[in-house]
Amino acid sequence: MATKFSKETYLYWYELMQLIRQFELKAEEMYKMAGKIRGFFHAYIGQEAIAAGCMTATTPDDPFITGYRDHGLALSKGTSPNACMAELYGKATGCAKGKGGSMHFFDVKNKFFGGHGIVGAQIGTGTGLAFAEKYKGTNNVVLTFFGDGAARQGILHESFNLAMLWKLPIVFICENNNYAMGTSVERTSNVIDIYKLADAYEMPADQADGMSAEAVHESIARAVKRAREGDGPTLIEMKTYRYKGHSISDPQKYRSKEEVDEYKEQDPINKVIKTILDNNFATTADLNEIDTKISAVVEASVKFAEESPWPDDSEVLKDVYADASTPLTVD
């Protein structure tokens, strides 16, 4: 049976998705059981295929920007699990020096532009990143991620309009996981097919199976190609599902266990495992070996975070102005 992608691609997807999932399961444990992590914490679990497919459809130079459900995309772009776990702990060795926390991962060297906490704001900021890429004449394409909740913000419309007007190199990716916190998509608008919002701006748009790394890759690759060729933005609505609550404190009264279980049957990692095993790309033993390796990496990230120092107290008044000589109002 011929597969759409290479053995290496499937194994890459498997390893990346397992890393994201194992990392978040561990982080959640450290939050709930150990009390080591505080603040809002939004898990990506269930949505990993989107990160995986976007990675293989882009280059390391293509900037990513997203909302607060950001752990998976940061790890995908190459932020080390150590730096991610340390950031969750609030340690000085974190990917934002312990100043961001779960919602505000940043790693500009790896072209990860955060980690944004105001729902939908990054749609506009991402449009600005794309404006700069075009202005500078690079060949880069910006991937801007947001949820179905953000699709109801005004900034989406202003950004779509400007991105089309100026034919900016950007792919808008709506990770539609069915719920804006506790409010289902049906309860937020008369238009429940979010990709149709692009029609008002004559922006090309598509819907893709966000539970399939293959489908994600194919849709993103088309959109990225269009952007690189100077033809402007695309909206891709990824139909996906989060297995966990909106955040760690969400009792999830708005959906049934059966509904969650139904989606888990389409699990993106299991799909990739099946393709790998069916095509003899690897044996179960090989996959177990990958799991063991990831488990060690995740455990090491906890140890790293535990042993890292807190930010120095003097940091409270630092990183306010890029010009550090700017006087602050201090009494």
Place this chain on the structure above:
Amino acid sequence: MRTIAFREALREAMSEEMRRDERVFLMGEEVAEYNGAYKVSQGMLAEFGPKRVIDTPISELGFTAVGVGAAQNGLRPVVEFMTWNFAVLALDQILNTASKMLAMSGGQISCPIVFRGGNGSAGQLGAQHSTAFESYFANIPGIKVVSPSNPYDAKGLLKQAIRYEEDPVMFMESEVLYGDKGEIPEEEYYIPLGKADIKRQGRDVTIVSFNKMMKVALGAAAELEKEGISAEVIDLRTIKPLDWQTILESVKKTNRLVIVEEQWPFASISSEISYRIQKEGFDYLDAPIRRITSADAPMHYAPNLAALAIPDVSRTVKLVKEVMYLKK
């Protein structure tokens, strides 16, 4: 020395910096083909072309976001608001993204961007076009606020903001100052942010102001001089960071302080100055610090009500006399 208008000084500042640095561009409503709602950017499209002088739709949140994202990705945008009253629609991007990204990213992402446009009242424009926003933005850590009163300062400060500042700068102009003429040298110059300027030396009382209220402050000083009262007049020029040291040094000499500003009174620039000077200069004060602000009300349309809502020379003169215990 040659004499040019305030709007031309701003235009020279932007054009000189755009000639110097390809990363600088101007974006806003009507800045290009219309040549600027207030003709600040007149001729800039012809010189720099549509790539760098960019008309936007009426979409403040959207184009502010584009500017902020562009600044975070290597460019140095100048974003014009037709009036700062419209910037409120974009406050999320300024407050939650531009001002906080450096801190949230642990110092990775700075945002070198200049927002500029007319601010405050400009005659009978009604409530929604008349707010003075210095105190709003000055409250935000990570942001700098400039509010010049004359063409010379405006040019030097704007050039400084565009070329040297690595942080978001809110540059507050005034529709009623754009036509004001002032002397500008041929040679290039910059004025560092955060330095107040003593526009008039005096010994009896210190009057602090900024932007178009400097005319009220200087007008009051001229009136007071006729009565033998010597007022020192300080132009803040930059609101944040606040050069309170210059005010304090003046108060050490005059022992009296009056502040004239167009902000609404509650938690205004004068509130902050009053706090700082009582703390740092308590022993030097011979009278309570006093101020004149805008009326604590939305600005009304009728000419008498509009005039009453903002500070003027006669009320400033009267207030100075009060702090000098001359007469009520």
